[in-house]
Amino acid sequence: MFVYYVIAVLSILLYLHGFFPIPARPLPQSIRNNNTETSSRYQKAVIIIIDALRLDFISDTTTPFLSKAYKNTGCFIQVKVETPTVTLPRIKALTTGNVPQFVDIIFNLASPTKVEDSFIHRAHVKGKKIVFYGDDIWVKLFPDQFTRSEGTSSFFVNDFTEVDDNVTRNVRLENARNDWDIMILHYLGLDHIGHVYGPKSPLISTKLREMDSIVEEIYKSRGNTLFMITGDHGMRDSGGHGGSTYPETNVPLLVLNMPCVNDTFAQIDIPANLAILLGVDIPATSIGQLQVSLLGHLNLSEFLQALKYNAILLRNKADLCGENIETANHFLDLFLLNNDKGLANDAIRVYQTCAKTISERLLKSSVQQNLDSLIIATLIALIVLLKILQNISAVESASRVHRLEQAAMLGMLVLQFVGLHFYVTLVFIATTLFLFYQNLTCFTAKHVKGVRKSFLTFMSVLHPFIFMSSSFLEEEHQFWYFFSNTFIVFNIFANKLKSWFFLFVALRFVRTINQVGDKWASVPDLADWLLQNDHRFFLQLIFVVGLVLSYRCNSLFTSHRIIKVLDGVILVLIYAYRMVSNESIMLGQVLWLLIFVKFVFVMSNGDGFLPVWILIVNLLLKPHNAILIPICVLASRLFHGILKTETLVLAHWWLGNLLFFAQGHDNSLASVDISAGYVGLREYEPVIVFPQVLCHTYALPVLSHLLLFTNKQIDVFESLSVFVFFRLYVIVIVFMVTFIQRHHLFVWSVFAPKMFVEASHFGFLFVEVCCYYLRGLINK
Known part of the structure; x- marks a missing residue:
């Protein structure tokens, strides 16, 4: 049966590969020209990410300086975060303006590959000098973009102090320098406390006051500097993160030293708005929208030019709103000639409507499943399930050529990973259906009536x-x-x-x-x-x-x-x-x-x-x-x-x-x-x-x-067959349910995590099975 267990593992991997495809890297491009350029109002910017900063962590008690500062010199934005709420996907969302894939959870635990385009890249091309200190994921994602940097591992969660003290030490050195344009800081201590003790620990309030005092220290040493303080994700009520609860998916964005208005928008909107504020190109990967709450202080002409620029960038990703954008362009041209604010408002309305429509369409289509892989993986898992049931029930198999059957399934799984022509895939599906029918006909009513007992x-x-x-x-x-x-x-x-x-x-x-x-x-x-x-x-x-x-x-x-x-x-x-x-x-x-x-x-x-x-x-x-x-x-x-x-x-x-x-x-x-x-x-x-x-x-x-x-x-091996059978049975049902619900509102927040959990269950059970089979071989 061990070969069938291996086939089951491969079928699970194929399903995951088909449901969570690794996205292709977008090619950097720019459509900006001199007519759409907006000048930077800020010579320097400080962007502070406090890992796992929940919405309710900002208060007059825990963060007195921030609470007072945003009311006097800025605004408070409630940022909606997409799942999965883990660090790597959220950093990508904050810098690229796009929705990372669920597969980034795996990359978050392994070594993340560098990002091809982002707000960081655009600022670097513009000649801005960027310094970074904090989570070393940034250094891996942007290895050539920072003038100075020092990373710290985010995974050593028992460290509550040194990981942040190292960042603060470098901040104080940078405060004495004036040769940088953008400083990015990523503090990890709050997240680590949450993982170990949860959000109700008294250590949380202590850490928040520490973060508040650090922001105050930097703020008072800098004049005309744009400050943005946010969290990459939140923290669940029981500690940790990665799910889709309200405290995990809602974080604050505090903007200081800039006239703006309190608002609510998506995390993927941040890079596009930040690019406009600092006078750099919006990353080609961005599907975010420009927000009047952040850009309303621009003069009307600049704001319109920014809206036009972002609308055209979005239209290049999805063939929508072409005529409407042309109409808005016409309103813009007439406004520039006549200075009629009514025409300007019409142009703003059309640009914003089109940007919202395209952004939502791109958001929904950000993941495209490989349906062929899902079908073949499910059918092969069903065949293996029947094989295990035949073994448990002592039912004589209809197939007398087990080796050929195993080789056929292994071949289909391996070839499906590399991608096949449509007609070859149809042959594979027909083959798996035949094998499934052949194994199903072995069972009669007497074989399953014992279930009721x-x-x-x-x-x-x-x-x-x-x-x-x-x-x-x-x-x-x-x-x-x-x-x-x-x-x-x-x-x-x-x-x-x-x-x-x-x-x-x-x-x-x-x-x-x-x-x-x-x-x-x-x-x-x-x-x-x-x-x-x-x-x-x-x-x-x-x-x-x-x-x-x-x-x-x-x-x-x-x-x-x-x-x-x-x-x-x-x-x-x-x-x-x-x-x-x-x-x-x-x-x-x-x-x-x-x-x-x-x-x-x-x-x-x-x-x-x-x-x-x-x-x-x-x-x-x-x-x-x-x-x-x-x-x-x-x-x-x-x-x-x-x-x-x-x-x-x-x-x-x-x-x-x-x-x-x-x-x-x-x-x-x-x-x-x-x-x-x-x-x-x-x-x-x-x-x-x-x-x-x-x-x-x-x-x-x-x-x-x-x-x-x-x-x-x-009998150890017979018992293991029972365990594998019921675990695989659950996974097959999860495959079917997830396939049916792949367009469900909660597919990424509920069904996809369940698939990961069950795949992990089976993977660990397979390791356990391997240990017993290895011991059996040694004893022989």
């Missing part, structure tokens, strides 16, 4: 159909909570065991630890209460209880006295790491070394990986989540004591999914805890950070699988 199987089959509703998809955790407790209630009445009632209470308790989902994430939960300074004793208490019970759990799976002592030492040091040493880097490295020592010992003794994984999970999880580990072990022990083999496998599948959400995850990318990747690290090391983040994210599902395999009567 198992509550967990029946609900697992029904589960992904809730994804047709965006609200159910956002609140998927409720499904797992409700039906898991229903299953336990059934067993309480059937078996009349007090321990099952205790498990029911325990699972009801875990729901209170972390509020997740779109509608309830902002509601205070037990974790919020425990993380308050006044309740630190209770946080320590629940952490100690979790560690002690974890020690007891590990004792169930090992009998060696030295290992038990080592477990105790490691768990005590984990407590010290979290509660005493303020997450000391050195102590974190010592803990990883001790865990590795235990790994070597248990592998040599053949005790299995479970005792090691329990220690790893304790190290990576937040203190308030440590109690989830013994609850998982308790549930597994009860399942082993009463359930039949078939139900036992599905019960552990459900347990892993339930605890995945209980840990604080949901179908938003913002729920991924990046800070978990820095245990024992001094700086951003992607080779180490990514595995730690993934292990933290899937800690409890993997724990439930390992607990299942402690039962010697369980």
